[in-house]
Amino acid sequence: MRQITVARTVKGVGIGLHKGEPIELCLEPLEANSGVVFYRSDLNVSFKAEPSNVINTKLATVIGNDKAYISTIEHLMSAINAYGIDNIRIVLNGNEAPVMDGSSISFCMMLDEAGIRELEEPKKILVIKKVVEVRDGDKFVRITPTKEPRINYTIKFDNALIGEQHYNFEFSKKNYIEEIARARTFGFLKDVETLRAMKLGLGGSLENTIVVDENKVLNPEGLRFRDEFVRHKILDAIGDLSLLGYRVFGDYISYAGSHHLNHLLTKEILKDKSAYDLVSLERQKAHEYERVFA
Numbered sequence: 421m422r423q424i425t426v427a428r429t430v431k432g433v434g435i436g437l438h439k440g441e442p443i444e445l446c447l448e449p450l451e452a453n454s455g456v457v458f459y460r461s462d463l464n465v466s467f468k469a470e471p472s473n474v475i476n477t478k479l480a481t482v483i484g485n486d487k488a489y490i491s492t493i494e495h496l497m498s499a500i501n502a503y504g505i506d507n508i509r510i511v512l513n514g515n516e517a518p519v520m521d522g523s524s525i526s527f528c529m530m531l532d533e534a535g536i537r538e539l540e541e542p543k544k545i546l547v548i549k550k551v552v553e554v555r556d557g558d559k560f561v562r563i564t565p566t567k568e569p570r571i572n573y574t575i576k577f578d579n580a581l582i583g584e585q586h587y588n589f590e591f592s593k594k595n596y597i598e599e600i601a602r603a604r605t606f607g608f609l610k611d612v613e614t615l616r617a618m619k620l621g622l623g624g625s626l627e628n629t630i631v632v633d634e635n636k637v638l639n640p641e642g643l644r645f646r647d648e649f650v651r652h653k654i655l656d657a658i659g660d661l662s663l664l665g666y667r668v669f670g671d672y673i674s675y676a677g678s679h680h681l682n683h684l685l686t687k688e689i690l691k692d693k694s695a696y697d698l699v700s701l702e703r704q705k706a707h708e709y710e711r712v713f714a
């Protein structure tokens with residue numbers, strides 16, 4: 421099985437969630453062993469999507485360096501990882517990835533439009549060899565060895581509408597598109613004013629965020645799935661874990677996880693060389709992993 425990139429350059433435009441300004445997004449092919457590389461075209465600065473470049477995880481996952489940053493990369497990264505794309509250049513003319521409809525389906529559509537090109541080099545995946553866990557009180561994220569990558573997510577909110585939701589996702593591109601990609605980001609009405617006061621969330625609206633007030637959803641169209649909230653957390657987790665640079669073969673379990681815990685988990689995994697193997701998918705080895713890329 422070989423590495424892939426996009427077959428051609430595609431462009432999109434949307435507003436940033438936090439600043440509310442229009443941002444152009446371009447997805448471009450990249451050669452083998454390059455990984456996912458972000459490029460700020462307005463500042464002529466690039467950085468690779470990897471845990472060491474993550475600079476903030478409070479409201480979204482932000483990567484950057486001392487010259488520039490890009491916020492809210494997780495939904496775009498999630499789609500790229502679900503499509504199994506190994507190498508891609510993401511060009512943005514601003515400091516956020518566009519929020520689109522608050523899910524990753526627009527990015528999936530852009531990737532469909534771009535198409536896939538196979539490269540010469542064999543694909544590499546990151547196979548988890550031992551349990552790695554990060555905890556914060558009763559909240560945790562954990563990854564364990566497996567041959568059937570799954571994401572098992574539980575959220576618990578002190579809110580009558582959301583309450584406790586649980587979802588077990590079996591990783592494949594097909595399942596991702598059907599079950600996860602359309603799940604939107606969400607927020608609580610009571611937090612909207614706080615964010616606005618911090619000059620954040622200025623691009624947020626009912627067009628790109630599910631807004632919950634007590635026991636009702638304010639969006640006139642309602643929810644896309646009864647458990648859209650936990651599905652979106654899975655979308656986020658896939659994006660956050662993709663910072664490892666490879667498709668991850670492990671069982672990921674989260675209880676009330678966050679971008680912050682996911683980031684700490686990626687660092688913990690990379691810190692311990694005995695926790696994972698980078699497996700090159702030469703022909704004879706590819707078979708057992710192929711199903712996930714279908």
Ligand SMILES: [Zn+2]
Pocket residue numbers: 494495605652656
């Ligand atoms: Zn999200």
